[in-house]
Amino acid sequence: MNQLILAVLILMLGAGLCLLPIRNATRAGIGLVSQVLATLVAWSVVIPVLLGAPDITGEMPWAYPIGDLHFRLDALGAFFLSWSLPMTFLGGVYAVGYMDKYFNTPRHLGVHFALLNMISVSFLLVYTGEHTVTFLFGWEIAALAAWLLVIWDYPNEKVRFAGFNYLVSTHIGLIFLVAAVMILYTHTHSWFLDDFGDWMSHNPGTLRNTVFLLLVTSFGLKSAFFPFHSWLPRAHAAAPAHVSALMSGVIHKAGLYALVRFILLLGKPDEWMGWFLIVFSVISALVGGLYTVGQRDLKRLLGYSSTENVGIAGIGFGIGCLGLTWDSPGLVALGFGGGLLHVLNHAFFKCQLFYAAGCVYQVKHVVDLERLGGLFKLMPITALCFIVGGIAISALPPFNGFASEFMIYSGLFTGESIGVWAKLTLGLVAAALAFVGAVSALSITRAFGVIFLGNSRDSSLPEGREASRWMLVPMCIHAVGTTVLGVVPVLGLAMVAGPTALMMRAMPVEVVTVNLQSTIEILTRIGLISGALAVCIGLVVWWRFKAKKSAHRCSMPPGLWLRGANASHAIHRGQLFQRTSPHTSKASWC
């Protein structure tokens, strides 16, 4: 526990030093160093707990009426902490490149880095808080820090509006959370999550159902599930790229953490709760997916795809709930395991995609799909990172998104005897998930094709090559993570094994391990096969591309051969025929 307190102190100290009147570069350095130190210190306890060491508890004396603050680090919290802290650090590294132009201006960059430190502090509080007050305190720090990070460009009125919208939404969520906590407090006369759990697992009924609905609403607002997502596209479009990345990939995963935490406290959920979660999540995934198709702004598109992906993780949690109700360890393992793995995977590829969007913005100063084009040749690293993230987010092999969706599908098409109607309903959910997958593949391929392939559409945009290394390195680290977790899914499964085992405390262990074992074997095989095939394809392409030096590379003037962006513009402006055939008959090009 001491290490965690030390990590909090390091982060707070770093945040304080960042505010001193020193050079901006020094402030950034202090912020990053404190993040690294805090991550390493926290890892020294988090990783053992994640890999099966006993829980770590601690308490801090505090005054009446709050009483002593209790902390507990168990496998679930350790799972979230293990990647949240380093990813926040990588966000800070990215910020150095992204905020480059402010370094030699009077603008106080220290605030930005201090806020990033406070985000890490909030993770430490939320993911270990056993006392409701510390939990809510961390929750609120995250909300306020994220709001202040979003309005970095505050002179712009739209950005202020987006920030305000976020602030109001997140506090509406807080009201629901506080209401649920008040109900629980009046019945338990305790602030501790354990006592809440004790009461909830022994008192099923209307009151517990109300608490469940209040909590799902609150966490839905935090994680931007469908009817509560309205703040999300605005905030993601307005914030700096790394802030969008951290909000979407890391900060708002706190909502899903809290959801799983309270499901854990429920003991045995009612059957309707599992179905409710599944339906709620399916709607979220469908609507979020459909929203992505029509977006012109790349960052809005990525924002809506968060709504879709929390929906997919939520489907996993819903299956897990049903498994808890039906005492089916296989469903619990596949549901919660798949859901949590998807949370981790989403953090990897979503940050990566937002970082790529930020690189594009840094070079071209726009993220409007209709104005970009042909960036592959200028920014090959960004383009490759984007397509890796895009394939992962469409849940296609060999990248990590596939592993988690495969587990969720395995839960949906379970071989266990759960009744024909339940099976058919889960089959319908699987069809919806397939639809979502196809839609997100469509929108991400469209975004990639329009931005990176073809020719440039707007010559007025600034010329420029690859973005700075401060931005490329974090993005490439995420890309490596996405690939490794996809080709060697055992690593990801090892990370979720602890929290999944936590969900199955009351169940016989042997069945469980057997169940996950077969999934692990299958996923390993798929990962290795697809990875090997990817290498083969890479070699073939390299060989063919070398051969192409001698091939006939063809470029025709756009007026003669209807190819290239000029032609696409011509179609938009209705000038097709004038441009292509000034002298010949109108249809000569067909």
Place this chain on the structure above:
Amino acid sequence: MNISLALIHWAIVLSMPILLVGLVNRTKSWWVGRKGPRLFQSAYDLWRLLGKRPVVSTTASPLFLAGAYVVLICGLLAASMIPILGQFAPLQFSHDFVVVAYTLGLARIFLMISAMDVGSPFEGMGAAREASFATFAEPALFLLIGTASAATGMTSFADLIGHLHHTPHYAIIVAPLTIALLILLQAEAARIPVDDPMTHLELTMIHEVMILDHSGPELAAMQYAAAMKMTLYAGLIAALINPFNPLADPVAGVLVSLVLMLIVAIAVGCIESLSARLPMRWVPAYLLIASVAALGSMLVIGLGASGV
């Protein structure tokens, strides 16, 4: 035993694309009273393309070339998991159908990327159509699998299809499932009424327009992969209908499957000869028929289990 079945499976997967395309074309020319191309004409075409030097747009990036090979290799990978002979596939594990669907999805993404890579508006248009029609086709496949999964309680693709024959409502659900698969075949293999492989106008194409700028070996890879997709769906239809289990009765099982695949190809040819391509805006509705058919068979399974 299993090894020889696997060899037969691969032989069929690799040779049937050529024969099926030839058969469809022969059927179509028979309907219009022409002599038609040789049955193995597409083999000659592919051989000719392999010897050609490709022409590549200067706009294209390495992804353009990658596309063709990813599509081909993904097709081969999916082919190793699809039980075209009935209750058998060389690569078989639980929930392999998810891998099949997503491998084909990866192929589709790379097809679209290599289409958009040359920067032509025609190809972008084709990619958009392919993607939007795929969103209607994909759920139908999963509904179909969901039906089979609820009916049999099995988890691998080959077992699902194989055990379906012994379920009580097989006679009722086989017709809607076959229709659903046939519609999926038409969508995925770009046949009439979803797409017209013979059209000469880019504005009305879907699959053909995406490979418009491919040439040489890359074009051959694309065309072979497309024909293989048709073989795989035809094989699935054959496996759904084929009453013989290839594990118990290999000779009859394989022969009946082969004949059924040829019949599917002739049926596809007849449909192409007798109907026109649907207007683009009706295609989603047509693809929804597949989902509705699968939903109907789901309902049959559910009601049947409830004793109605």
